[in-house]
Amino acid sequence: MSTPVNITSSTEEINNYYCTFKDSKYKFYNYVNDKYDGTVGIFIGLETKSGKMYCVLEILLLIYYFVPLLWIIKYKDWYIFKQRNFVLTFIGGIANFLSTFSNSSTNIMRLPCSLTYYSATIATFIMQACYVFRAFRLILLYKLNIFKVTTLNKNKFTKKAEKNSGLVEPNIYFKSIYRLVNKKLTKILIPLLVFLVSLISVGFHIKANMDHKGFGTICGFSLVDINARINSEMYGKCYMDKLAKNSTLVADIKRENVSTFSYMRTMYRIPEVLTILFTTICLVIAGTFAFSEINDDQKFGYKFDCFSSAIISILIGFLYFYFKFEMKDIITLDEKEMKRSLTSKHQIYLRTKQAILFFVIIGIYIQLTSVIIPLVQCIKIERINKKRTNDSMNTIEFFYRVLKHPSLVEELKTVAVQEFSVENVLFWENYCTLHKLVSRTMHHLGEAEADSRGTEYYSLFSLQDMMYSNSHSGSLSSSNLDEESFDPNLPILPPLLPYYQTFYNTFISIEGPAPVNITADIIGRINHEFNNLPTLGVFDEAKNEVVDSMFFSIYPIFLQRNRNQLGKIITENNILK
Structure with missing residues (x-):
């Protein structure tokens, strides 16, 4: 009868044990078959x-x-x-x-x-x-x-x-x-x-x-x-x-x-x-x-x-x-x-x-x-969304109302950082800034045309003077579009062109530091317009797609974390209008 192998045995002892002729031959053959x-x-x-x-x-x-x-x-x-x-x-x-x-x-x-x-x-x-x-x-x-x-x-x-x-x-x-x-x-x-x-x-x-x-x-x-x-x-x-x-x-x-x-x-x-x-x-x-x-x-x-x-x-x-x-x-x-x-x-x-x-x-x-x-x-x-299909908070209209409030946009930005899509929120914030620049510039040009002192007087003011004048007390950097409307089909005014170019280089160009994920068709149309006659609304189509992207990606997570808070805001402060 064979004896068990001591697990502390040396390599030589173990090999000698296994290669002992009578035992090894029988055990090997039996194991194999x-x-x-x-x-x-x-x-x-x-x-x-x-x-x-x-x-x-x-x-x-x-x-x-x-x-x-x-x-x-x-x-x-x-x-x-x-x-x-x-x-x-x-x-x-x-x-x-x-x-x-x-x-x-x-x-x-x-x-x-x-x-x-x-x-x-x-x-x-x-x-x-x-x-x-x-x-x-x-x-x-x-x-x-x-x-x-x-x-x-x-x-x-x-x-x-x-x-x-x-x-x-x-x-x-x-x-x-x-x-x-x-x-x-x-x-x-x-x-x-x-x-x-x-x-x-x-x-x-x-x-x-x-x-x-x-x-x-x-x-x-x-x-x-x-x-x-x-x-x-x-x-x-x-x-x-x-x-x-x-x-x-x-x-x-x-x-x-x-x-x-x-x-x-x-x-x-x-x-x-x-x-x-x-x-x-x-x-x-x-x-x-x-x-x-x-x-x-x-x-x-x-x-x-x-x-x-x-x-x-x-x-x-x-x-x-x-x-x-x-x-x-x-x-x-x-x-x-x-x-x-x-x-x-x-x-x-x-x-x-x-x-x-x-x-x-x-x-x-x-x-x-x-x-x-x-x-x-x-x-x-998916199941939660189906249950809340008729909930007003799940609509794109409500999401636009959320985007009007800087504190909520900051919350949204926190979500976007963790979900690796912060460029979308940054796009929105800077789009709002650009919109305000255009709106206030157009407003001052209108004042210049109506003023008896004429446009020569207003040409003495810089663009920054016009943007931060007393007639516009709101923050230029607030994340909403509550400014005077303007015709998006008008050509871009020369003073505004550097801002548009900066926005393009930052968020639209694929070589920029924070390009957003928009379709190639939209990028092509923006490039074509920039190379010909760019208008004030050149980024509007991109804005719509970016907002849609945020609505379907980070907004559901934002809602999960802030639904109760939004409900209180609606019922108590009634600010989301």
């Missing part, structure tokens, strides 16, 4: 209780991934998924499924070795890359929006325009880096990195097969019990050692049944290296969200998504390498020892496919925070 690379069927052990349990879990896992991923397509244009970048979320979700399912399903299914290998390398890397880029994109977006608020306020808008210098951003770091991450990196760098990882993975795969052709295909496309292949690695080593010394020692064992996982070790160094890099980057992400000023009023918003996923990934990464270094020589144990030690750490190591199954936890958690929770939020908001 019972658990390794069977030739009948795709499923493994479904007749057992554990097999049935794993089967149910895999079905639930399929539902857990596929239903939400298909469902979020309906909400791809909602701000919740635009905020997280829908494309990165969706592609990352698919890669996450491939990585997780190919890992977890090996408990009940025989899969091609190549499928599990490329899922562990390429699919896992795509999932990790999508998460990392989403996280850094959100960090930079928040900092960029804070920067916009402090740089592009209404007072600076008028002062810059007065100097005819335009709103030149003094620090373009956040803007440049954000453009790099949001556009160039996601469209160029991610595909390039995926290609490089794929190329390296294929190269290592081909090399492993070519270097050990004597054992057939090391990792091919035939169905294998990959769990047994991994856990019988030591038996495979034993066979190869005996074969090299004296082939008659293992003459009764079929070579095609030998575990060649030890020959695949170099292949699986790739996901281990990627795990080290990913864990390191997650440390940076977690530190950034923990010790920076990034705020998120939503309990399960983007900060929770990125920060908690980083923490889980760090913990799993450290746990995996702890087991790898503590138990790298413990591949299997005596059967009696296994039954007595089901909860011990070495048994956990074996049951989790040498700790590889721990990474299933990361995949499941990232799916929860990046797909399922945002999906639930969208469904919840």
Whole structure:
């Protein structure tokens, strides 16, 4: 009778134990025939209780991934998924499924070795890359929006325009880096990195097969019990050692049944290296969200998504390498020892496919925070909106009334910063400022025409004198349009042209510091008008689209936080008229 392996044994002692001829040969052959690379069927052990349990879990896992991923397509244009970048979320979700399912399903299914290998390398890397880029994109977006608020306020808008210098951003770091991450990196760098990882993975795969052709295909496309292949690695080593010394020692064992996982070790160094890099980057992400000023009023918003996923990934990464270094020589144990030690750490190591199954936890958690929770939020908001269809607060007319009040606009701006769309609120504020400049200028020109002293007298006054004269006691920077109307089809007066040019360079030009997201058709019409005969209402169409965008994106969040306050304002102060 064999004795259990002492888990504190040295590598040499363990190898000697496994390679003891009489015991090793019998145990190896028995293990192989019972658990390794069977030739009948795709499923493994479904007749057992554990097999049935794993089967149910895999079905639930399929539902857990596929239903939400298909469902979020309906909400791809909602701000919740635009905020997280829908494309990165969706592609990352698919890669996450491939990585997780190919890992977890090996408990009940025989899969091609190549499928599990490329899922562990390429699919896992795509999932990790999508998460990392989403996280850094959100960090930079928040900092960029804070920067916009402090740089592009209404007072600076008028002062810059007065100097005819335009709103030149003094620090373009956040803007440049954000453009790099949001556009160039996601469209160029991610595909390039995926290609490089794929190329390296294929190269290592081909090399492993070519270097050990004597054992057939090391990792091919035939169905294998990959769990047994991994856990019988030591038996495979034993066979190869005996074969090299004296082939008659293992003459009764079929070579095609030998575990060649030890020959695949170099292949699986790739996901281990990627795990080290990913864990390191997650440390940076977690530190950034923990010790920076990034705020998120939503309990399960983007900060929770990125920060908690980083923490889980760090913990799993450290746990995996702890087991790898503590138990790298413990591949299997005596059967009696296994039954007595089901909860011990070495048994956990074996049951989790040498700790590889721990990474299933990361995949499941990232799916929860990046797909399922945002999906639930969208469904919840949609249902609330349906229930309050007839509520006057849910109308665009009421929203325009909200926009008239500076205190409420400041609240809206706070929401916009956290939802990464503050340029829309800044556009509105500066549009109101521009509207007042035009209205007061037109008013003074009317006074000049009616005054007996004539326009020569009024030409002695600067534009600033006209704007801040006693006849206009209201604040120029207040966020409403309660000024005298004017014909928007009139050409822009020369004194106003610097302000219009500044506004265009700031909010319309895609090269500006805070371009708003408006359609290409509107941008084209504005450009055409600016190049020909610009009118006073050149930005009106853009204003309507920006207000609509705010109404459907940040206003629902604003209402959730301030509905009761707005109700009190309406009933007590009656100011929203």
